[in-house]
C-alpha cells in the first residue's frame with residue numbers, strides 16, 4: 001500500500017452555503033501554487049486540524065448545483081463543530097466516492113451528501 005496523496009493549505013471563508021445545508025465545509029486554499037489536484041468529485045478523506053486527525057468527506061469541483069463558477073476544495077469534518085478560519089489544514093485522500101453532478105435542487109444535493117457521509121464513514125472505518 002502506497003502513501004496517501006495529500007494537500008496542505010489554509011481554511012478560508014466561502015459563501016456559507018455549507019452550513020445552510022447542514023454540512024459546513026472548511027474551504028481550503030492550497031498552499032503550494034503548482035500542486036496537482038485530484039479530479040472533481042466527492043472523496044472520503046482524513047483531515048488534520050489543530051493537531052488532530054478526523055474522518056471527513058471532501059468535494060473538489062465547481063459546485064454546479066450551487067453556483068458553478070470557480071473550482072473549490074472543501075471538506076466536511078465528521079463529529080466536529082469548531083470555527084477554524086485561517087487555520088492550517090492537511091488532507092489525506094483515501095478514496096474517490098463519486099463524480100460531481102448537478103442536482104435539481106439543494107434538497108437533492110443534501111440527500112446525496114447524507115449518502116456520501118454514510119459511504120465515507122463506512123470506508124474510513126475499514127481503512
Ligand code: ADP
Pocket residue numbers: 011012013014015016017018019020023024025026027075076077078079080081082083084085
Ligand atoms: P464557508 O462558506 O465560509 O466555508 P460554511 O457554511 O461552509 O462556510 O461553514 C464552514 C466553516 O464552519 C468552516 O470554515 C469552519 O470554520 C466551521 N465548521 C464548523 N463545523 C465544521 C465541520 N464539521 N466541518 C468543517 N467546517 C466546520
Ligand code: MG
Pocket residue numbers: 014015016017018024025026027074
Ligand atoms: Mg464551506
